[in-house]
Amino acid sequence: MTADMEIPAPRRTRIQQEKRELILEAALEVFSTSGFRGSTIDQIAEAAGMSKPNLLYYFRRKEDIHETLMQRLLDTWLAPLRELDDIGDPLTELRSYIRRKLEMARDFPRESRLFANEILQGAPRIMPMLEGELKTLVDEKAAVIKGWMRAGKIASTDPWHLIFSIWATTQHYADFDVQVRAVLGPDRGGDGRFEDAARFLEQLFIDGLKPKI
Amino acid sequence: MTADMEIPAPRRTRIQQEKRELILEAALEVFSTSGFRGSTIDQIAEAAGMSKPNLLYYFRRKEDIHETLMQRLLDTWLAPLRELDDIGDPLTELRSYIRRKLEMARDFPRESRLFANEILQGAPRIMPMLEGELKTLVDEKAAVIKGWMRAGKIASTDPWHLIFSIWATTQHYADFDVQVRAVLGPDRGGDGRFEDAARFLEQLFIDGLKPKI
DNA sequence: GCAAATTTTGACCGATTGGACAAACGTTAG
DNA sequence: CTAACGTTTGTCCAATCGGTCAAAATTTGC
Numbered sequence: 001m002t003a004d005m006e007i008p009a010p011r012r013t014r015i016q017q018e019k020r021e022l023i024l025e026a027a028l029e030v031f032s033t034s035g036f037r038g039s040t041i042d043q044i045a046e047a048a049g050m051s052k053p054n055l056l057y058y059f060r061r062k063e064d065i066h067e068t069l070m071q072r073l074l075d076t077w078l079a080p081l082r083e084l085d086d087i088g089d090p091l092t093e094l095r096s097y098i099r100r101k102l103e104m105a106r107d108f109p110r111e112s113r114l115f116a117n118e119i120l121q122g123a124p125r126i127m128p129m130l131e132g133e134l135k136t137l138v139d140e141k142a143a144v145i146k147g148w149m150r151a152g153k154i155a156s157t158d159p160w161h162l163i164f165s166i167w168a169t170t171q172h173y174a175d176f177d178v179q180v181r182a183v184l185g186p187d188r189g190g191d192g193r194f195e196d197a198a199r200f201l202e203q204l205f206i207d208g209l210k211p212k213i
Numbered sequence: 214m215t216a217d218m219e220i221p222a223p224r225r226t227r228i229q230q231e232k233r234e235l236i237l238e239a240a241l242e243v244f245s246t247s248g249f250r251g252s253t254i255d256q257i258a259e260a261a262g263m264s265k266p267n268l269l270y271y272f273r274r275k276e277d278i279h280e281t282l283m284q285r286l287l288d289t290w291l292a293p294l295r296e297l298d299d300i301g302d303p304l305t306e307l308r309s310y311i312r313r314k315l316e317m318a319r320d321f322p323r324e325s326r327l328f329a330n331e332i333l334q335g336a337p338r339i340m341p342m343l344e345g346e347l348k349t350l351v352d353e354k355a356a357v358i359k360g361w362m363r364a365g366k367i368a369s370t371d372p373w374h375l376i377f378s379i380w381a382t383t384q385h386y387a388d389f390d391v392q393v394r395a396v397l398g399p400d401r402g403g404d405g406r407f408e409d410a411a412r413f414l415e416q417l418f419i420d421g422l423k424p425k426i
Numbered sequence: 427g428c429a430a431a432t433t434t435t436g437a438c439c440g441a442t443t444g445g446a447c448a449a450a451c452g453t454t455a456g
Numbered sequence: 457c458t459a460a461c462g463t464t465t466g467t468c469c470a471a472t473c474g475g476t477c478a479a480a481a482t483t484t485g486c
Contacts, residue, residue: 037251130395172381182343208421
């Protein structure tokens with residue numbers, strides 16, 4: 001839909017495409033654990049298996065890498081919310097939204113942390129997008145949810161804060177992963193923790209949102 | 214209780230006490246928005262209104278400032294959970310725990326972000342504390358909550374993930390503050406957003422946790 | 427008031443940072 | 457094969473980094 005926004009999309013050779021992907025993959029790893037200012041071009045270059053000048057041949061500035069990474073991230077990151085559909089059973093829609101968001105936290109934790117890092121630092125590079133595209137999308141979906149509430153399909157509450165709480169609880173398992181694993185310990189903190197989380201969140205949100213008769 | 218753990222607690226002059234506080238206040242501001250690696254001694258010194266060598270007279274290394282800040286933070290940060298009491302009505306206890314956590318997100322957002330930054334980057338400096346003190350405390354309180362569930366006082370669910378979800382939803386309003394404000398917009402994103410959040414979270418957790426008859 | 431102790435400063439250091447650049451090396455099309 | 461183009465590298469640079477140090481300025485104890 002709104003994809004492929006790396007705007008001028010200049011023609012690129014095969015090698016350029018491959019190496020740029022390699023760099024972005026390495027940069028995701030580095031940026032997501034150290035933040036923008038805490039990461040160095042050398043670290044990214046080493047993680048990508050190339051020299052610093054070589055990396056700078058593909059991305060002229062450190063910021064360009066981060067910007068490209070962010071642009072790609074945002075579309076896929078908001079995809080689950082975009083899919084939240086007016087048609088279809090409300091509780092089912094919400095349940096699968098929560099499930100999809102939790103799966104993203106499990107399968108793309110680095111993307112989640114990259115995003116969290118950016119927001120934590122005041123979102124200097126994506127503020128316009130938050131106030132524009134994101135706000136529009138959330139307002140739109142909040143209206144859908146509000147419709148469900150007025151129709152008595154789900155319990156009445158604040159749709160915006162409902163969305164926030166879904167973001168918070170699901171992304172928590174990516175952003176605070178080390179804490180979750182440390183607290184759960186070696187036994188309960190293994191691979192099963194995401195299924196436990198899924199069960200818990202379904203109970204919390206879905207049972208909690210069932211219409212009160 | 215477990216306070217005042219700046220271990221050797223060397224004798225300090227009046228000036229030392231004041232200046233150290235000034236530095237810690239400035240460092241909290243800087244660290245919480247840029248992370249450890251992303252912050253410089255110069256930034257902290259400037260925020261504290263003193264020269265870099267002067268700052269280094271009070272804290273010999275950058276890490277010492279961060280460490281002191283962390284030690285102070287952790288005790289106050291976990292205080293609300295420590296207060297969760299076996300005696301007293303379960304739903305009331307949980308309600309006030311949630312309220313206290315949300316108040317902390319409102320009143321000490323920088324502390325929340327400092328903590329989030331540390332965890333995001335893999336908790337290199339506080340890992341032992343997570344696996345030790347924190348895990349012990351959470352296990353203890355999870356047992357209390359489990360007792361309430363067995364007694365039929367609250368709905369049965371996973372106590373650990375319940376605690377995680379309370380952390381996630383409340384701290385979200387500090388850590389992701391810019392996003393929350395951007396999405397809510399100038400009107401709904403004002404000072405009232407914490408009261409809206411409090412109402413929403415109470416409904417989500419308390420109504421959701423009422424025992425099913 | 428004065429000597430000792432504490433606090434502040436400017437100058438400086440080696441290491442690391444983001445980035446420039448020309449030369450060397452590969453690849454590819456004709 | 458070769459000329460043009462794309463890729464890679466080593467070297468270098470100015471700025472910034474965390475931190476030192478001796479000397480100057482200030483505060484403190486008597």
